[in-house]
Amino acid sequence: MRLAALILLASVLAAADPAAAILDELRAANQARADLAREEAAWSAEQQRLQALIAATTAETDRLAVVVGQAERECNAARDALVALGGAGDLDDLRVRLASAGAAAMARLRALAATVLPGIIRLGEDEGFDAAIAALERAELAAGAVTVEVVSGQRNGRTEAVKLLRVAGAAAWWVSLDGAAAGTAAMRDGTLLLLQTSDQSDAIRAALAQAEGRATPTIVVLP
Helix, strand or coil: HHHHHHHHHHHHCCCHHHHHHHHHHHHHHHHHHHHHHHHHHHHHHHHHHHHHHHHHHHHHHHHHHHHHHHHHHHHHHHHHHHHHHCCCCHHHHHHHHHHHHHHHHHHHHHHHHHCCCCCCCCCCCCCCHHHHHHHHHHHHCCCEEEEEEEEEHHHHHHHHEEEEECCCCCCEEEEEEECCCCCEEEEEEEEEEEEEEECCCHHHHHHHHHHCCCCCCCCCCCC
């Protein structure tokens, strides 16, 4: 009797094994389907974010182009005046006009620098017209670039030097020099504010490492 029961139990277990295997396969397939859906959703969100960044960068570049165009028109007008004056004109008057145009362009650039991310507009001590034109040309190039540089900003009311990852003039993220903290960055009233994040700090560190060439390029979803 005991032998018959053992044989019956072995038969039941043998019959159950294929069913369990099928269930395991179904569970694995369902998990793979869920993982794929999450990856597709993340990729779609990243595409939308990048498209928004492209649109913002284009708008920023257009705004700088307007400033550059106005400065170039002023420069051309001054050069036309120089040609008209020739050798007998009043060069002192021309110098005054150029100095005035340069000072006005530099004033507009300083006002603009207080509203854009660090590295877009770089101004020196020279107030001349040529310096203003050179600064505008550098700003045009910077507005379409991805850069990493060390800058100073305000975090929790204190000044701190951090590594700033800037995508054109549209968005920026930071990582502390010791790598312990990370977050997003934004300009407010001429001050770079460093806003710390905890749930996506690893993604920011990974993106910065890729921008510096220290990591293999991969898709990274940033806040």
